[in-house]
Amino acid sequence: MAQSITIARPYAEAAFELARESNDLAGWAQGLTLAAAVVGNEQVDLVLRSPRVSDEDKAALIIEICGDDLNPTLANMIRLLVDRDRILQLPEMARQFDDLRATHERTLDAQLVTAQPIDDAVRDRLAKALSTRLDRTVRLASEIDETLIGGAIVRAGDLIIDGSVRGRLTRLTGALSR
Missing domain, CATH: 3.40.30 (Glutaredoxin)
Incomplete structure (x- = not known):
């Protein structure tokens, strides 16, 4: 658990900065929450853990399921997380993003x-x-x-x-x- 928190922190902070710079905290929060729910799905989890599925296909699956709720930058972040084998940390990353947003918005x-x-x-x-x-x-x-x-x-x-x-x-x- 502590390792998950540590791994997710820099990604959550980077996502928060990107969202703040684009003045779209709500949109990013919604996209991250949806993508985290997709990653947390039992069937998607099996695909993400499979060594037979390419990284491109894993990222495409998540992005396709989320549809238009992901902005292009967040979709690129999903690709990066898959490429770096950090996609399973997305639910923790979304939680930390929400904490950063709550602190920012008081x-x-x-x-x-x-x-x-x-x-x-x-x-x-x-x-x-x-x-x-x-x-x-x-x-x-x-x-x-x-x-x-x-x-x-x-x-x-x-x-x-x-x-x-x-x-x-x-x-x-x-x-x-x-």
Whole structure:
């Protein structure tokens, strides 16, 4: 896993710079996400790992499946990744590209986990408060976890705010055992 991250990093950074220079971060993100999904497909993966298939055919397969969603520069990058035997790193590269884009655009995806559904007004207030605290635009997605007794857990990047009843009880138990 660490090797995959290390290998993908320079390609993700190069893709990000190309996207930024062409002022098309959204287009590149969409193309990379699609190409990464194609590479992650089980049947395509078998073709990409086959020594019987030429590099040209491997690249052509990915580019053809993606169609018009790949700009010419991204299609060339796909060819380069295949040629350098790095195409299987494309899903990690796309993830790192998304991280670079989020940092550049000062956005953050956060997850709100609650025991029961909450209304949109509460979720919007929480997203606004997180945006203020983290100095970024926070996009908050909700998830229901019926195993929570009550309260909520917010995960935003490396930040975890555990306001669940279970979390409070765990902290209380730890404090009492000291």
